[in-house]
Amino acid sequence: xxxxxxxxxxxxxxxxxxxxxxxxxxxxxxxxxxxxxxxxxxxxxxxxxxxxxxxxxxxxxxxxxxxxxxxxxxxxxxxxxxxxxxxxxxxxxxxxxxxxxxxxxxxxxxxxxxxxxxxxxxxxxxxxxxxxxxxxxxxxxxxxxxxxxxxxxxxxxxxxxxxxxxxxxxxxxxxxxxxxxxxxxxxxxxxxxxxxxxxxxxxxxxxxxxxxxxxxxxxxxxxxxxxxxxxxxxxxxxxxxxxxxxxxxxxxxxxxxxxxxxxxxxxxxxxx
Amino acid sequence: xxxxxxxxxxxxxxxxxxxxxxxxxxxxxxxxxxxxxxxxxxxxxxxxxxxxxxxxxxxxxxxxxxxxxxxxxxxxxxxxxxxxxxxxxxxxxxxxxxxxxxxxxxxxxxxxxxxxxxxxxxxxxxxxxxxxxxxxxxxxxxxxxxxxxxxxxxxxxxxxxxxxxxxxxxxxxxxxxxxxxxxxxxxxxxxxxxxxxxxxxxxxxxxxxxxxxxxxxxxxxxxxxxxxxxxxxxxxxxxxxxxxxxxxxxxxxxxxxxxxxxxxxxxxxxxxxxxxxxxxxxxxxxxxxxxxxxxxxxxxxxxx
Numbered sequence: 001x002x003x004x005x006x007x008x009x010x011x012x013x014x015x016x017x018x019x020x021x022x023x024x025x026x027x028x029x030x031x032x033x034x035x036x037x038x039x040x041x042x043x044x045x046x047x048x049x050x051x052x053x054x055x056x057x058x059x060x061x062x063x064x065x066x067x068x069x070x071x072x073x074x075x076x077x078x079x080x081x082x083x084x085x086x087x088x089x090x091x092x093x094x095x096x097x098x099x100x101x102x103x104x105x106x107x108x109x110x111x112x113x114x115x116x117x118x119x120x121x122x123x124x125x126x127x128x129x130x131x132x133x134x135x136x137x138x139x140x141x142x143x144x145x146x147x148x149x150x151x152x153x154x155x156x157x158x159x160x161x162x163x164x165x166x167x168x169x170x171x172x173x174x175x176x177x178x179x180x181x182x183x184x185x186x187x188x189x190x191x192x193x194x195x196x197x198x199x200x201x202x203x204x205x206x207x208x209x210x211x212x213x214x215x216x217x218x219x220x221x222x223x224x225x226x227x228x229x230x231x232x233x234x235x236x237x238x239x240x241x242x243x244x245x246x247x248x249x250x251x252x253x254x255x256x257x258x259x260x261x262x263x264x265x266x267x268x269x270x271x272x
Numbered sequence: 273x274x275x276x277x278x279x280x281x282x283x284x285x286x287x288x289x290x291x292x293x294x295x296x297x298x299x300x301x302x303x304x305x306x307x308x309x310x311x312x313x314x315x316x317x318x319x320x321x322x323x324x325x326x327x328x329x330x331x332x333x334x335x336x337x338x339x340x341x342x343x344x345x346x347x348x349x350x351x352x353x354x355x356x357x358x359x360x361x362x363x364x365x366x367x368x369x370x371x372x373x374x375x376x377x378x379x380x381x382x383x384x385x386x387x388x389x390x391x392x393x394x395x396x397x398x399x400x401x402x403x404x405x406x407x408x409x410x411x412x413x414x415x416x417x418x419x420x421x422x423x424x425x426x427x428x429x430x431x432x433x434x435x436x437x438x439x440x441x442x443x444x445x446x447x448x449x450x451x452x453x454x455x456x457x458x459x460x461x462x463x464x465x466x467x468x469x470x471x472x473x474x475x476x477x478x479x480x481x482x483x484x485x486x487x488x489x490x491x492x493x494x495x496x497x498x499x500x501x502x503x504x505x506x507x508x509x510x511x512x513x514x515x516x517x518x519x520x521x522x523x524x525x526x527x528x529x530x531x532x533x534x535x536x537x538x539x540x541x542x543x544x545x546x547x548x549x550x551x552x553x554x555x556x557x558x559x560x561x562x563x564x565x566x567x568x569x570x571x572x573x574x575x576x
Contacts (some may be wrong), residue, residue: 004447008385011378011388018375018452022412025422029415039420082295084564087286094296094570098306103565105503109513109557111530113549116306119547122323123309144304148295176285185425202403209515213537230411230520234418242408249403257396 023246030239031267047236051244054237057225066220067136068204071143075200076193078144079151086097086152087159107148114213117142121214133218143207147200154199158192159185191260198252307554314547317341325544344548352533358552364443364518365511368450369407369458372507373500375451376458381492381497383459384466394461395428399571402456410449410520417521418444423468441523465499466492495562504566509557529553 033044053059086095105113121131121138131137162185170180186193208223213225217221229235284418292384316325326339350352401409416422417440424436439445469492477487515530529549537546556573 008382011375012382015375015379015455016397019455022409023401023404024417025416026408026412057547078295078298081291085292090293091524092288092292094292098292098296098299099569100565101296101303103568104561105299106569107509107528107561107564108508109511109553111515111533112310112554113303113306115550116310117302119309119543120302120306121315141302145299145420148299149538152295157295174421178287198403206406208407223405226405226407226411227516229416230407234411234415238408238411239415242405242411244329245408246404249400253396253400253403257392260392 010092023242026239026242027057027246030236030243032236032239035236037067047240048204051237051240056220057222058236060220060222063136064205065218067139067143067221068201070140071147071200071204072197073142074140074157075147076197078148079155079196079200080193082148082152083156087156098127102149105146106153110207111210111213113146114210117145118213126238134214135219136215138214138216138221139211139221142210143200143204146210147203149253150199150203151196152262154196155189155192158189162188195256202249277423281506302362310550313544315340315342316391316544316547317343318544318566323543324541329381340545344545348548353527354529354549357527357529357532358556359511360527362556364446364450364514365508368447368454368511369504369508371447371451372455372458375453376503377500379455380459380462380466382553383463384469390418391467396461398456399414400460402453406453406517410453410517413445413449413452413521417448418465434530440521443522445521446518450511450514453517454507456549461502461506462496462499465496465502465572466513469495482499490523498570501563501567505560505567509560509564513553518524540546 029040030047031043032040033046041129048167060106082098085098086102087091089095117138118134121134125132156229166184169182170184171177175183207224208227211221212226212227215221226241227236228237313325316327318324319326326341357443363575379398383391383398386394414421418424419438419440419441423439424433427433428436439448454536473491473495474487477491478484482490513530513533514528518526518528518531522531533546533549533553536542536549
């Protein structure tokens with residue numbers, strides 16, 4: 001019975017190496033002083049300086065963060081509504097449709113979403129005269145839309161497990177459904193809301209294809225900027241950027257893990 | 273009192289309707305409706321105008337004139353390039369899905385068999401790369417696979433090869449990139465499924481004399497069917513339309529439908545032809561998407 005488990009362990013660590021070695025190479029070569037990314041010429045941090053001095057890239061970073069922030073907010077709000085509808089309301093007319101509308105964006109190829117949304121915006125401008133111009137606003141709509149699908153998956157899987165007796169108790173004590181939701185359900189599902197927000201945020205920060213379709217003049221986001229530079233070949237500045245992204249994501253993950261572990265321990269302690 | 277509860281009830285019904293309507297309308301408007309416009313423009317003619325296509329419905333002599341143009345589809349069927357691109361994309365998606373399953377299944381199995389506290393850490397380690405930039409992780413492979421890249425340098429230093437291997441700008445590089453980027457999407461649903469398995473079934477089968485491989489093939493594997501379907505669809509469907517990975521790692525001659533669509537749209541500015549390409553891709557993916565949705569709904573109902 002034992003050997004196959006050992007086989008899966010071998011595969012697991014092989015897979016981990018496969019996932020992490022490329023990222024490690026990005027980090028190491030970001031400290032390379034040579035312009036030729038893969039020829040080692042000694043340690044240097046000059047590419048970080050160059051990165052921060054690149055005003056075009058820095059402006060794109062702020063634009064992307066702004067779009068990601070608002071997309072994530074919108075996605076979580078819509079995701080909460082959709083999750084409540086799908087997990088709490090039982091059967092209703094349009095349930096199956098809402099279900100498809102939430103599931104399909106998860107797998108739909110980016111080129112199709114991007115093209116179809118662009119055509120929608122163009123037709124809307126044609127017929128309604130709105131939106132006047134494509135740019136960060138249209139990217140926000142696009143990102144909020146697919147973000148909603150992911151947020152709904154995360155939030156509704158938490159809502160499903162939730163013990164309903166808390167809510168019922170609150171309502172027995174006279175709380176309206178809205179009040180019970182805000183004061184009882186929301187605090188309990190808060191961790192799910194946070195992870196849904198972070199997921200929608202990173203997805204928005206990462207999207208290059210859809211943004212390329214729906215963006216307009218002057219609205220180059222960070223991935224669009226990175227993509228056009230990467231197409232021309234490797235550049236140590238991008239390695240420096242990658243290292244910073246990896247660092248930030250790892251720190252956030254570590255803090256989140258530490259907080260959740262502390263909470264778990266405290267809960268255990270409280271119960272015993 | 274009765275009046276009050278009745279009013280409250282009506283209020284609640286009203287509120288419920290809003291909770292359903294807001295996300296439904298948003299997704300209808302920005303996800304479903306655009307497909308109808310793709311359908312419309314796929315039957316329009318390319319024109320030098322803003323926007324660059326002809327109108328389907330025009331007003332002429334106080335009557336509506338419906339102008340449906342099938343030229344795009346005739347053009348697509350006449351040029352073998354498009355058929356090849358579709359077939360290449362489907363093949364690429366099928367092979368990468370299989371490779372992801374081959375690597376992802378044992379990994380998911382390993383996580384599901386670990387201690388619960390270790391499981392969280394291992395899952396985080398699987399997910400962490402996908403939270404960093406996808407684009408940058410694909411970019412990393414350019415530096416590794418280039419002819420004077422890290423892999424070739426290492427192989428030559430070890431004396432395995434004396435000529436640098438050409439990997440970048442080949443299909444092999446595209447497969448590496450896709451498996452790398454999509455592996456977490458395979459592992460997660462598989463793990464979610466495998467972790468629910470009742471281990472006593474395996475023990476029972478072994479008490480009855482089954483060898484490990486036998487109990488795996490006859491119990492664990494069939495039981496994980498839903499996880500396999502979900503993971504495979506999460507990889508297969510988006511990969512059919514993948515653009516970034518073939519563009520960066522596949523070189524100029526990798527012919528896939530995502531790239532062709534992109535070029536028709538951005539380089540040739542032929543929006544109607546790009547729409548027809550998207551429409552055909554959508555039709556091809558209809559069945560897999562339906563499959564995925566059905567599985568998702570099943571999971572949804574089961575979990576309640």
